Amino acid sequence: MFIYSMGHYFPENVLDNKFFDKLDIGSAADWIEERVGIVERRSVLTPQQISELRYGRINRAQLKDQGAIESIASMSEKSWKMAMNRTHIVSEDIDTVIGGTSVPDDDIPASGCAISAHLGMERVRGFDVNSACSTFVVQCHVMRGLMLAGLTNEGAIFCAERYTTRVDYSDRRNSILFGDSSITAAVSSKHRPDSLKVVDSLVESAPSGWEHIHLPDGKFFHQNGAAVQKFAITKTIAAAQDILARNKLTPADAQWFIGHQANYRMLTSAMEKMGVPPEKHLYNVVDRGNQGACGAPSVLSQNWDRYKPGDYIVIAVVGAGLTWGSLLLQKQ
Ligand SMILES: CC(C)(COP(=O)(O)OP(=O)(O)OC[C@H]1O[C@@H](n2cnc3c(N)ncnc32)[C@H](O)[C@@H]1OP(=O)(O)O)[C@@H](O)C(=O)NCCC(=O)NCCS
Numbered sequence: 001m002f003i004y005s006m007g008h009y010f011p012e013n014v015l016d017n018k019f020f021d022k023l024d025i026g027s028a029a030d031w032i033e034e035r036v037g038i039v040e041r042r043s044v045l046t047p048q049q050i051s052e053l054r055y056g057r058i059n060r061a062q063l064k065d066q067g068a069i070e071s072i073a074s075m076s077e078k079s080w081k082m083a084m085n086r087t088h089i090v091s092e093d094i095d096t097v098i099g100g101t102s103v104p105d106d107d108i109p110a111s112g113c114a115i116s117a118h119l120g121m122e123r124v125r126g127f128d129v130n131s132a133c134s135t136f137v138v139q140c141h142v143m144r145g146l147m148l149a150g151l152t153n154e155g156a157i158f159c160a161e162r163y164t165t166r167v168d169y170s171d172r173r174n175s176i177l178f179g180d181s182s183i184t185a186a187v188s189s190k191h192r193p194d195s196l197k198v199v200d201s202l203v204e205s206a207p208s209g210w211e212h213i214h215l216p217d218g219k220f221f222h223q224n225g226a227a228v229q230k231f232a233i234t235k236t237i238a239a240a241q242d243i244l245a246r247n248k249l250t251p252a253d254a255q256w257f258i259g260h261q262a263n264y265r266m267l268t269s270a271m272e273k274m275g276v277p278p279e280k281h282l283y284n285v286v287d288r289g290n291q292g293a294c295g296a297p298s299v300l301s302q303n304w305d306r307y308k309p310g311d312y313i314v315i316a317v318v319g320a321g322l323t324w325g326s327l328l329l330q331k332q
Pocket of ligand 1: 031174
């Protein structure tokens, strides 16, 4: 499978660390920067709307009824347009659309169908693949499998996240972590000169840890931060090292590393433990926050013009489930 174009979209509303000081929940801007390394994040909600949520003057359902929460299809259209502007995409040739989000507009239908309808793609098979923050890697794994089996030739992968609409703004632990974004990847089974070849994909899980990160129906996101932190660092390293080793490569052979954008301090710790120098580490968590499954692929898209032919790119992600996975990409 070849990823021949990508696009990303970040909403315009900027939430800096000082904004959370004003919510009167004991949040400290310095604590966030020092412990998590996040300085800013983007939201589909305005700071005013978030303040109203914080003080219970409005709730998510009411904001949704007012049309104040940008839809998954609308966000996807923006990242799709960027992918279309970057590289020529013949949308009529796309036969499979895989959507994915942890924060859907509705339980039914699959976002892959709603997005396809919004973009006027009527002749595709649309469906969703979801695995919380590991979604993009799992989407690529599934699409690659379909292509290797000869079951599809041209595809599009969409992922959109809006965790800022599902956190409790009276909770300083979780409300400060997230940002919203969407990504699109155009993929083909045929070789394309300037594409990224998906050399290998790896997907793993440890289901007994499912309760450590949870977004219950109708409630707010919560996680066991300390337990998850240890898991996140060890599995980021394992996912990167395992995919390299089974392709007879070492970290020194790869030019670029991208991890799950949950916490900058965690990412730098994982990179140091693997011996990856700072100039090979790509990230956007500092000014975009934890964007769930869109973090790693939005970094991949933002740096699209930097990759040189022959470069290896390793993407290693971790997420609820518990899940982890990786992609080994090579620029053609
Ligand atoms: C979530 C995470 C940032 C929390 O960092 P931490 O160093 O573990 O911090 P803790 O939650 O133990 O909190 C330490 C103290 O800081 C406080 N604190 C938390 N948020 C704060 C904030 N915004 N401002 C000031 N203090 C804060 C806590 O309340 C706690 O104080 P207390 O003991 O008096 O209650 C970190 O654990 C993490 O990144 N975990 C991994 C997340 C991840 O990878 N998830 C993957 C799926 S998304």
